[in-house]
Amino acid sequence: MKRLLVPYDKGAVHPAEIARALGDTAELVFGIPDSEHAKRLEPVMAAFGRTMPFTHHRETDRLAAEAQGVHGIVAFSELMVRSAGRLAADLGLPGPGVAAAEAVTDKERQRALLRAASVETTRSAALADLDGWDAALSVVGLPAVLKPARGGGSRQTHLVTDREAGRRLWARVCGDGELFVLEEFLHGADSGPFGDYVSVESLVLDGIPHHFALTGKFPLAEPFREVGQFWPAALPADQVNVAFDLTTAALKALGFGTGVTHTELKLTPDGPRIIEVNGRLGGHIGELSRRAAGLDAVRLAGLTALGEAREPKRVADSGRVFWQYNNPAPREACRLTAISGWREVLEIEGVSGFTPYLRAGAAVPGGVMTDPLDLLAGDAADHDDMFDQLREAGRRLSYSFAFADGDRIIPMKALADA
Incomplete structure (x- = not known):
């Protein structure tokens, strides 16, 4: 069985999900950096495979990976994409390439390359x-x-x-x-009630992009906090093709070699514009792809790193809308004391899951970062039905927090403004 190195850190797919998706096709080797998040989950990773230190030092990591005899490297955390890309290139394994790994993790370098190729003028x-x-x-x-x-x-x-x-x-x-x-700042077109941006999910094989989905988004919480996504996006077919063509041009301009990518596009009055290209699987796309299309995007990313992926079929419209919603944490520092009404939310027709990310007593650091409290998931007859489900969930679900100035109960429907 081949060995797959997964350099791991915050923001990555959970080790159990990686093991479920890839444990039957590869022996997993988790690369553990010197970070609080990775160290905390190291016992979990050790239960699903081997572990090795990951230092972000190019030569040290190359020697360690060679000693493990790995056949592929895949990173699901933004923090690991650059080092994983360099290491794959040093070992002659499938990957984006050194220059592309740097471009997808350096926003100024990425913008410069897109401008030079006349893909973008931002x-x-x-x-x-x-x-x-x-x-x-x-x-x-x-x-x-x-x-x-x-x-x-x-x-x-x-x-x-x-x-x-x-x-x-x-x-x-x-x-x-x-x-x-x-x-x-890119001004978005009037897209209400939907968000004014989308993402394109792609598999790139030897420099050729194959787009397998266009992901719709909910409106951002202030200032730029993401709160969820859905398949299919609410765009007509001609606009979908424009989005795919722009993403193809961007990936080629960056010289991206092989891997799964997640490209965010702003929907402006003059057409889609690049927000950023990410050299990894998009957040929660694995869960969404399995429910909506029977496609395991986590497995796809791993097989790509092992050189075993084939061009995926584009996700077809099943006639239903599959969605995920992340309740955002307050921007003011506080402590979560309770979550109420989640059992009642699971009784709503179409709601399929509720996964809390924090336990009662957990600290919430505050700030402008996308910092979800949970993942609420479901499927609906159409986009209108999806919003009906979320409105009903908003009436049932609430959160209790301890702030510096006292305790507050914030209903789900008000969290995006908190």
């Missing part, structure tokens, strides 16, 4: 210190989005509409020396 500028603010703003203009050059989940992602307010914001977040990017 203005952007790198920011490293306080002195660079005026120069970056002169290139990008307002409104703009300030975000880290590396990272995901809307971490430290802010909308800037005023020069001096933006300067003060930049002064607050730039203290640790991390590289940021200031990007042109």
